[in-house]
Amino acid sequence: MSTQIEESETEAQEQEAEAEEAELPAEQEPQTPGDRRRAEKRERREQETASEPVAETDDTFKMKVFRYDPEVEGKMEPRFDDFYVPKKKGMTVLDALIYARDRFDTTLTFRHSCRQAVCGSDALFINGRQRLGCQTQISDLDTPVRIEPLPHQDVVKDLVVDMEHFYDQMEAVEPFFQPDETPGDELEEQRQSRENREKVKMSTRCIWCGACMSSCNVAAGDNQYLGPAAINKAYRFAMDEREGENMKEHRLNVMDQEHGVWRCQTQFSCTNVCPKDIPLTEHIQELKREAVKQNLKFW
Amino acid sequence: MHEHDVLVVGAGGAGLRAAIAAHEEGADVALVTKLHPVRSHTGAAEGGINAALRDGDDWELHAYDTMKGSDYLGDAPAIETLAQDSPKETVQLEHWGMPFSREDDGRVSQRPFGGLSFPRTTYAGAETGHHLLHTMYEQVVKRGIKVYDEWYVSRLAVTDHDDPEERECHGVVGYDIKTGQIQGFKARNGVILATGGLGQVYDHTTNAVANTGDGAAMAYRAGVPLEDMEFIQFHPTTLPSTGVLISEGVRGEGGILYNNEGERFMFEYGYANNDGELASRDVVARAELTEVNNGRGVEDEYVHLDMRHLGEERITDRLENILHLARDFEGVDALEEPMPVKPGQHYAMGGVETDENGETCISGLYAAGECACVSVHGSNRLGGNALPELIVFGARAGRHAAGTDLGEAEISTGETEETEFEDGLDTPVEPGAVATSDEDAVADGGTAITSPDETVRHAVENERTRVDHLLEKDEGVQQAELREKLQKSMTENVNVFRNEEGLKQALEDIREVRERYEDVYVNDPSRTFNTDLIHTIEMQNLLDLAESITLGALARDEFRGAHWRQEHQERKDDEWLKHTLLSWNEGTPKLWYKPTILDGEKEYEPKERSY
Numbered sequence: 001m002s003t004q005i006e007e008s009e010t011e012a013q014e015q016e017a018e019a020e021e022a023e024l025p026a027e028q029e030p031q032t033p034g035d036r037r038r039a040e041k042r043e044r045r046e047q048e049t050a051s052e053p054v055a056e057t058d059d060t061f062k063m064k065v066f067r068y069d070p071e072v073e074g075k076m077e078p079r080f081d082d083f084y085v086p087k088k089k090g091m092t093v094l095d096a097l098i099y100a101r102d103r104f105d106t107t108l109t110f111r112h113s114c115r116q117a118v119c120g121s122d123a124l125f126i127n128g129r130q131r132l133g134c135q136t137q138i139s140d141l142d143t144p145v146r147i148e149p150l151p152h153q154d155v156v157k158d159l160v161v162d163m164e165h166f167y168d169q170m171e172a173v174e175p176f177f178q179p180d181e182t183p184g185d186e187l188e189e190q191r192q193s194r195e196n197r198e199k200v201k202m203s204t205r206c207i208w209c210g211a212c213m214s215s216c217n218v219a220a221g222d223n224q225y226l227g228p229a230a231i232n233k234a235y236r237f238a239m240d241e242r243e244g245e246n247m248k249e250h251r252l253n254v255m256d257q258e259h260g261v262w263r264c265q266t267q268f269s270c271t272n273v274c275p276k277d278i279p280l281t282e283h284i285q286e287l288k289r290e291a292v293k294q295n296l297k298f299w
Numbered sequence: 300m301h302e303h304d305v306l307v308v309g310a311g312g313a314g315l316r317a318a319i320a321a322h323e324e325g326a327d328v329a330l331v332t333k334l335h336p337v338r339s340h341t342g343a344a345e346g347g348i349n350a351a352l353r354d355g356d357d358w359e360l361h362a363y364d365t366m367k368g369s370d371y372l373g374d375a376p377a378i379e380t381l382a383q384d385s386p387k388e389t390v391q392l393e394h395w396g397m398p399f400s401r402e403d404d405g406r407v408s409q410r411p412f413g414g415l416s417f418p419r420t421t422y423a424g425a426e427t428g429h430h431l432l433h434t435m436y437e438q439v440v441k442r443g444i445k446v447y448d449e450w451y452v453s454r455l456a457v458t459d460h461d462d463p464e465e466r467e468c469h470g471v472v473g474y475d476i477k478t479g480q481i482q483g484f485k486a487r488n489g490v491i492l493a494t495g496g497l498g499q500v501y502d503h504t505t506n507a508v509a510n511t512g513d514g515a516a517m518a519y520r521a522g523v524p525l526e527d528m529e530f531i532q533f534h535p536t537t538l539p540s541t542g543v544l545i546s547e548g549v550r551g552e553g554g555i556l557y558n559n560e561g562e563r564f565m566f567e568y569g570y571a572n573n574d575g576e577l578a579s580r581d582v583v584a585r586a587e588l589t590e591v592n593n594g595r596g597v598e599d600e601y602v603h604l605d606m607r608h609l610g611e612e613r614i615t616d617r618l619e620n621i622l623h624l625a626r627d628f629e630g631v632d633a634l635e636e637p638m639p640v641k642p643g644q645h646y647a648m649g650g651v652e653t654d655e656n657g658e659t660c661i662s663g664l665y666a667a668g669e670c671a672c673v674s675v676h677g678s679n680r681l682g683g684n685a686l687p688e689l690i691v692f693g694a695r696a697g698r699h700a701a702g703t704d705l706g707e708a709e710i711s712t713g714e715t716e717e718t719e720f721e722d723g724l725d726t727p728v729e730p731g732a733v734a735t736s737d738e739d740a741v742a743d744g745g746t747a748i749t750s751p752d753e754t755v756r757h758a759v760e761n762e763r764t765r766v767d768h769l770l771e772k773d774e775g776v777q778q779a780e781l782r783e784k785l786q787k788s789m790t791e792n793v794n795v796f797r798n799e800e801g802l803k804q805a806l807e808d809i810r811e812v813r814e815r816y817e818d819v820y821v822n823d824p825s826r827t828f829n830t831d832l833i834h835t836i837e838m839q840n841l842l843d844l845a846e847s848i849t850l851g852a853l854a855r856d857e858f859r860g861a862h863w864r865q866e867h868q869e870r871k872d873d874e875w876l877k878h879t880l881l882s883w884n885e886g887t888p889k890l891w892y893k894p895t896i897l898d899g900e901k902e903y904e905p906k907e908r909s910y
Contacts, residue, residue: 040773071825090540090630102779106831107823113507116543117627118429119338135627156477157828163335176437177396186387187352190394191405197398204398204430208337240396 060084062144063096065108069157072107078155080146081105087138093147094122094133097159110159117275120207123214124159125151130211130273150214166210169227173234173254180244196241203236203283205276212270212280224259228270228280231261235283238290249294256291264288300755301473303329303445305700306486307493308452308471308514311339312428312689313668313696314493315435316388317657320697321491322442328701329445331452331473331484333509333833336436340495340507341689344428345546345620346412347420348690349683350389351382353409356417358382359901365684366903368414368579369677370860371876372527375899376709377673380655380695385687388694389421397434399423400617410617411551412682414579414910420683425546425620431686447484449476452513453836455490455521456483456758457661457742458749463522463884464713466742468664469751472762476833479826481763483755489700492518492651492666493693499837500845501644501794502786505537505544514670516840518651519847520743523659524713524882524891526672527649528844529851530861532680533795535583537643539601543628545621545640547682550576552617554606556587557637558595564602571910578910581679581861584642584795591641603637642795646685648676648861649851652712652880656705657696660713667696673710674878677895678860710896719877721890724854727803728810730846731888742884769835772820778835781812781819785845793849798865802853809846816842846888851879854890872905 063083069075083100085091094112101108111121115134122133125148127141138145153161183190212228213219219227226234237243238251255261261284270280305321307314310332321328330336351361361382366373389407393399399407400422411418423430439446454472458465470485494514498506519525535556536545550556556576558564565571570586571578578586587602596602606614606621611634614622625633651659651666653673658665667673668689675688699705711717788808792801816838823831857871858864877892897903 069825069827071827072823090628092628102783106777106779106821107825109823109828109830113334113338113509114340114343115508115541116343116624118342118426119334119340119507121334121338137630157825160828167335171440174441176441177434179394179396182394187390189390189406192398192401193405194401194403197401200398201424204433205426207342207429208335237396242396 060086061138063100064144064146065097065100065159066148067158068155082144091138092134093124093126093131093136093138093141093145096138096145097133097147109157118207120209123150123209123211123275125149125214130215132209132211132275135275150210152214152220153210163210165223166208166213166229169213169230170208170233173226173230174251175233175237177237177240177243178247179242180247190242192240192242200236200239202278203232203239205278206232207276209275211273211275215269215273217267217269218263218265222259222263225263226260228284231255231264231287232278232280232283235287238287252287252291252294255287256295261288261291300483300485300752301329301447302485302487303327304486304488305491305697306331306471306484307491307697308332309339309493309495309668309670310334310336310446310448311493311495311668312341312431312435312686313693314491315432315439316690316693317491317493317667317697317700318444319435319438319442320694321701322444324698324701324703326488326701328697329447330439331447331450331471333449333451333476335448336439336446337433339432340510342429342432343505343507343544344431344686345425345544346548346551347410347422347427347683348385348389348431348686349412349415349419349681350385350421350687351417351419352386352389352407352421353419356419358386360416361385361419362901363903364415365675365681367906367908368679368681369675370679370870370908371872371897371903371905372674372677372859372878372895374674374710374896375901375903376896377655377675379899379901381675381684381687381691384691388687388690392431392434392690395434395438397423397430410548411577413547413550413574413577413583414681415683420551422548425548425618427686447473450474451476451833451836452517454743454758454762455517455664456755457521457664458754459742463742463882464660466522466661467749468521468661470755470758472758474762474766476828479829481759481766483759485751485755486663488702489663489665491657491696491700492664492670493668494670496669497647497841497844498644499782500786500789500841500848502783502790503537503542504644505534505542506644511837511840512647512670512844513837513840514666515650516843517743518659518664518666519843519881519883521661521664522742522882522884523661523664524652524880525649525847526652526674526878526880527678527851528647528847528881529855529879530648530676530678531644531793531848532580532646532648532861533584533642534645535580535587535642536604536640537645538624538629539639539641541628542643543624544645545604545624545638546618547580548618549604549606549621552606552613553609554604555608556583557603557605558590559597560595562595564590564595574910579679579908580682582910585863587640587642588795597639601639601641604640605637606633607635607637646680648672648678648680654708654710654712655692655695656699656708657692658699658708658712665696665700667692678862709899714891715893717893719892721854721892724890726850726853727807730806730850731813731843731883766832769819769821769832770824775818775820776815777822778819778831778838781816782834782838782841785809785812785841789845789848793852796863796865797852799853802849805849806846806853809842809849813842843883847881850881850888850890854879876905
């Protein structure tokens, strides 16, 4: 067979209805010979990749992958491409994506790096749920496996979303340690009790993948809402006994705002999707309680 | 053109620490990284940070252990600096809020690690690197240090003097991954390379996909020597299917290795009768493969690592992350059954030749962390010594680049009167003679014009030409095919066990891939997030580094540390107490040597290593 990619026209049209409409940049006239050659290359690629559908067999599974590129003519309209990937024991969604990219279509674009669930770069919407591609076994999924970029984020290209807003929210909560004082001796530790370390331990595991933010209905509707990851980051410091009372009060004030903890509607979607099992909703609730207690003190 | 005093390329442990240090010295510093800082591979480090913090331990013991572990190929001034600076750098992290594991008295916990005479490995669960990375990024945010994330640095801007030691580095060329723009970055004071490991040279590695050795390869093509590249560490406990790392902490806490007969082979077959599972990494890796090669491996591929006897409470307290890794990536519940493990590429002991202030022979060009070779690890790195290297030498490079006087370095860089050139190496193919993209310069990216602005502009032009060519070319060969061929050959021929025939085969394969790379093209025409293009540029770096590893391995006809040679089963101190260096200049790599420095504040007498 010539290729295992199926990009049937009708399929793409069907999917378009479901996919979000993307902003299309105005098409430009080719200006240099280089631009012209690139345009020709785009056109040729378009013709080459349209091929006969290939059925799923016992040895392969079907993966439907979201495609979009604001620059390439055939991809400006969002669509899904089908890839048929050989089944292999222990194969993860990330493995399958890499296989499809390296064997079938090198233009398939997604972020990935550590492939062991610590870099947080391959959070994707897999069969309708936010998951890390590297941490998700194909054998745990129904086929066809449907892979989309994280919802509620702007799509840059294919499965890559713009993370700027997420980073901005993380940085809005003063995500750095601010103890009252640090020992003057550079070899003297500040000391932290084992109990206190246990208390903040789960909150320190966040890998900034953005799955929680993407799953949160409230964050989807309120762009200013700090969101579960940023609030969890604030929790990590607010609950650290080495930061003093004044700083805790300051941190609670940052949380106790219109777009802070009170936006959370306790839907648990963040907690459900967190790949590091951080009890995000619980942390948000605890900060709500702390904020109330603090306000009571002033009465 | 962007302009800063100090540019740090790469934002993992060494890069972040360098940026913070330069900022503290008052420099206007920026980080340029092809990922986002929190995505850096430092986050995957598990075990811990060696630092002599407690009574009964001191820097001299740490230095001695490190020198012994290095098989006497480390340089004493670098090792002593590491051991002396590590305690204050580690406590500095604690002051920045890093959530270390704690003792009952609230002080940070330490645990035993392979090759250490004292339990000095300071840790945060089995996810020390994650916490170190995030803690330092928090400090970068606090200081408002500029970060160019998802900018790929693909070329250095250096002047084109004939002698590399007269060259100056004035900046770098960056490629904005999101938009495809190519721009110059000028550094008024210095450029610090902190681009990390090169594990992608191999197909079974604990390293991230991003670890393609970009900094080391760029420095090499600019005329900086690569040092001791043949020394690649293979970690004894990686998961067979993915290469995911199972921390040495498991053995440190008492985990046991078994063969398919259920024998505790480290003792029963006498690989390390004193230290058993806690022998140095090279020793354990060879023991495991010997078991497999002698038919005592499980499924002829791996051995078992068992930690069940440690008990759920201790495992959850100190090694919880390992339970998740074993479950997610191998489908094994490590509380119920042993974990399958085998050796995998883990760390490059070699890298860009630097002195203990982080500087290379090109003025204004620094390197720190895994991409550098200040020579603290020699021929074998001890577990827990990578993270202190990042923070100790990252900080020093940052300070020095920002203009602080750290005193004269004791380690010399570049060619000196002690240099000894290799002239008799029998190679099957001439190494690396295939031309690079810029044929009018002796250094890749170099320019005869020496004004800083012009140097950066010239490098940017060269890079635009290269990228345009790759994007416009319509057909040829694609990088994925070449990368696979290279990785397979390296894993087959330049692995834990090495022989002359295999090394020569690897050189021939590398040559073949290099020639085919001349015809490489990028299928994706888009300027938006073109990972096809990035991988294609990275591929050249993998090629140059694979060649330097293999050439060094062929030249070194002895058995030292991680470098085992079938035909040469002894350490040859008379001949080989010296570093291999490979430098590329005017398109031709040359191999040369410089002596190891065994005298620092203390003297280190080579002794036989026994565990």
